[in-house]
Amino acid sequence: MMQLTTDELRHLQERAYQIRRLSVEMIAYSQWGHIGGSFSMAELLAVLYFKDMKLDPEQPSLENRDRLILSKAHGSPALYAVLALRGFMPEEKIYQYCELGGLEGHTHIESAPGIEATGGPLGMGLSVAVGMAMGLRRKENPRSRVICILGDGECNEGNVWEAAMSAAHYHLDNLIAIVDYNKAMAKGFVWDLMGIEPFADKWKAFGWNVLEIDGHDLQEVARALYTARWVKANGSPVVIIAHTVKGKGIEQAEFNYKWHTHAPDPETADAMLREVARNYGYPEEGYSKLEKAVEKETFYGGE
């Protein structure tokens, strides 16, 4: 079975840390955004963009690249962060998050190279991914994969199950769904607001191969992606149910839907960033814009 080397592990962990760091920078500076759902995806995105996916920042529309659609498009800070880290845009661009002519609040194809679709309303991305996977089949491209990241709460949406049904019907084993099962949605816990268990059974009954992993364990993430791509390509799409912690890395945000959408003030952002650095064993690095007062016309907060 495929195994990350110690060097790879160290590298990916640092990338995951940077994804978290840039996400907080972005959200604090724009005074808008979703910390919880950005943090829970950090390891997933790190492995995808720095290990698993075929990509070329110089040729963002390379025909045989892998495509990623962030169906939970409010997780945009983490995606913009990883794209910046991977060289799709200069890192400074993250400070244009939610600015006129900058990076849209929810991922938008025109915002940055490397973004493959436009989102915002939950539940729609898997259908777009199904269409892309069909398109790749039509173009006889056997290498590219379409990866779609969904939220757990998002899986309340019927559109997800329409897409799931059709992906199995059309044997789209070039499609990999990843559910960021971080146990919380916007206003509470998944089990409380709208339970989705038995979750793996749902996907199985809809005709998918199911892998369940700890979504913060880089080794498991890498292995699941490898398995989905090379081992389980048996005529059915694969879903990776990634058990994660919403807000993972900041104590007050962990499993806490109150930090689903909320922008920290500069001091809180600073403290959060220092905490994240400590938690992951990096030198403390505070909020880079701490000196700049909040310049926005309103303290928007995000909720």
Add this chain to the structure above:
Amino acid sequence: MMQLTTDELRHLQERAYQIRRLSVEMIAYSQWGHIGGSFSMAELLAVLYFKDMKLDPEQPSLENRDRLILSKAHGSPALYAVLALRGFMPEEKIYQYCELGGLEGHTHIESAPGIEATGGPLGMGLSVAVGMAMGLRRKENPRSRVICILGDGECNEGNVWEAAMSAAHYHLDNLIAIVDYNKAMAKGFVWDLMGIEPFADKWKAFGWNVLEIDGHDLQEVARALYTARWVKANGSPVVIIAHTVKGKGIEQAEFNYKWHTHAPDPETADAMLREVARNYGYPEEGYSKLEKAVEKETFYGGE
């Protein structure tokens, strides 16, 4: 286990026959409508309206009645037929099917007493049924049941799965869904156009009790409804997967999606009605309006 008497069986079979007969009368006379999906439900509706459901045609909005929502609202001929047979409206009213001020082409609450909601677009009825079942709980009515009939093709719709998820979450065991699994949708077979198997597993994974029956066997239908109402009321909603034959009772229509929506000309209607009578062992009775020419301004057909 509950068992229908021979007399009951004979009576219900005759009612099922009459539902088929009136459906053809209606569709032939209006030159619009869906034979296949009306015929596949005949036994289901016969048992529901003449054995299982608490109803009073004199008091259509009796508080402790059972409610039925035909989510596959194009099956309106069969529902209007059974309501006429059960005394909710004069039988002659069926000849106002699709006429101005008459019975709407798709079931509409204002068309006839006994219709509980308005439909037409597939996939929406189960949500309305969930709302009603919640409403009954709020009104502390423990006796009434909400019954919702769905098509198999209709279960492609994500809205169905949103509703299913919420019914289980809210423990609505006063809700009974019946899927008329007649194997065909509008333009082809279910397995071919959009497979839904493993179908029972889908409902189970969405938290429902599942019963599978032959939907043309009156004894099985009655038993399943009894079980759903009195035996399986264990905190989860119940779905009865009724295996049926689209167009059951007319050879050329059986399992044949070409008769999903198509209005027979008067001669064909006459022959169909005679065939149905023969098949179910009743004296041959032809199309009652055979002598009247088709008076509609266009031969609409229905497709």
Add this chain to the structure above:
Amino acid sequence: MAENKTNTEEFRDAFGKTLIELGKENPKIVFLDADLHTSTKATGFKQTFPDRFVQVGIAEQNLFGIAAGLAFEGFVPFPSTFAAFASRRALDQIAISICFPNINVKIPGSYCGVPTSRAGGSHNCIEDLAVMRALPNMKVADPGSNEDLRQIMKTAVATPGPVYFRVTRYAVPELFGPEHRFEWGKGVVLRPGSDVTLFGTGVMTHFCLEAAGILAEQAIQAEVVHLASVKPIDNKLIVESALRTGCAVTAENATIYGGLGDAVSQVLAEAHPVPVHRIGVRDQFVESGGIEELFALHQMTPQDIANAALQVIRKKAKSEQEAI
């Protein structure tokens, strides 16, 4: 320009044929069906290009999402369903997965308005023009004849970005010859006149021509302008014609809230205010009934258009009086 030939082919038949024609010209075209292809008349396309026909089942949200995905991969998808479901069932998908990224998806809305008739209020879709018009980046067209539909479809494929066009289950006499070309934002004067302009779109243009005939008997010269392109709309021609005639009637096979009538009223209110009367469904569900019966019930017949014309002509006269 206007040629009246008798024609018993419905729009959907012309749609089916043109689809094959376009399919031959452009290998990127893919047709997506949601369990309605024999009704929408895409069966010919399916038979001719079985590999380019995708069945998604009864799942319209998925239909439009898949279309977006295929468009991102360079295809030209035609996701097809009834107008009712295109405009109401998957509007979020159309707006955000398709219109916002401004991608190449061509949406035929089938079974529009009154002529869907017996299927009743849930199917006789009157909202699509208003709804689609409200979406940024969306272009909207309602053809007046089969040749018009054919040209709209050709233009739709040649135009990048999302397009919504109507395919009504109805037949009208052909308005155009083979030389006809459709252009976004361009209307056509089908009959010149000086007393009133009848602005029609879709099947109602034919009714406008009949209304002009009725009016001619009373020595009233009605100009008939066909506005297949509902969005963008032909501001210039609308104003020019109103300058000539001084009053207008609009006619659409849709609700008068938010469609052609509003569009024309607004163009005129902005540039050259004249009396306008709108013909269309007046905020009611179009319940089951016969086609012609329903047109009569909703006061959408040629005679109703002629009566409306007389009304606005009277208003024009009155305001001219006042101005003097």
Add this chain to the structure above:
Amino acid sequence: MAENKTNTEEFRDAFGKTLIELGKENPKIVFLDADLHTSTKATGFKQTFPDRFVQVGIAEQNLFGIAAGLAFEGFVPFPSTFAAFASRRALDQIAISICFPNINVKIPGSYCGVPTSRAGGSHNCIEDLAVMRALPNMKVADPGSNEDLRQIMKTAVATPGPVYFRVTRYAVPELFGPEHRFEWGKGVVLRPGSDVTLFGTGVMTHFCLEAAGILAEQAIQAEVVHLASVKPIDNKLIVESALRTGCAVTAENATIYGGLGDAVSQVLAEAHPVPVHRIGVRDQFVESGGIEELFALHQMTPQDIANAALQVIRKKAKSEQEAI
């Protein structure tokens, strides 16, 4: 009538309070949430009436279907989500499960138009007025202040049938005192004037008042009419005011395609044609940005309204000239 008090409470705060007030008056009211209640500010209702708060998760089609079912059982449901999803995600359910049977469902559309701001084009909903207006049986209101919203909510509960009203994430000075009453199809003259009418709805009415102030500095007397009831609309007052002033500007926090601007243009075109200019989003997605920045970008500021007023006044003068 117009009282300008400073006010830092957003509409959604007033919404939350009024909801509790109504909940106390009417035990049939049930609030349905789709995972947004702390944003929409229904948390107070949830705490006060935990048994009458239903969480349906992130499933808007189901949200409105359940609301229909509860309404059939005699409840008065408030199915709540963002305006974007109310108008786009579940339109078929709203149209056919709710509007066609004409049942008692009250729909608050939260986070409307430009002030949703940084969330971007998918959330800054501009289509809801057009879309909801196109549905038969639906009544539509966009309140101009918190007291207006409160009265709209009271009236909505007192009116049988479906209602859509907007709850914008924004604060404006209060326009009304406690004596204010809302009535369907009734507008309010907030400031009388003789040179031009500024018809506003929602938060834009406040901008119209500011525009009238700007115009007054140039000795132009603008009449400001608040049309919270977008459908039905106050035909009578619109015409009366236009008769007085001879030209009009409309202003809405929404697309100009199919909303207030079209509605007013059409009323005037039918009854008393005068020059009209529409202020609103001009067929673009409202991408992320700061609130005031976005109002400026989309030319929807008081100054833009004042400029539009000058334009229509010029047009009026020109056409009067021509008439002489």
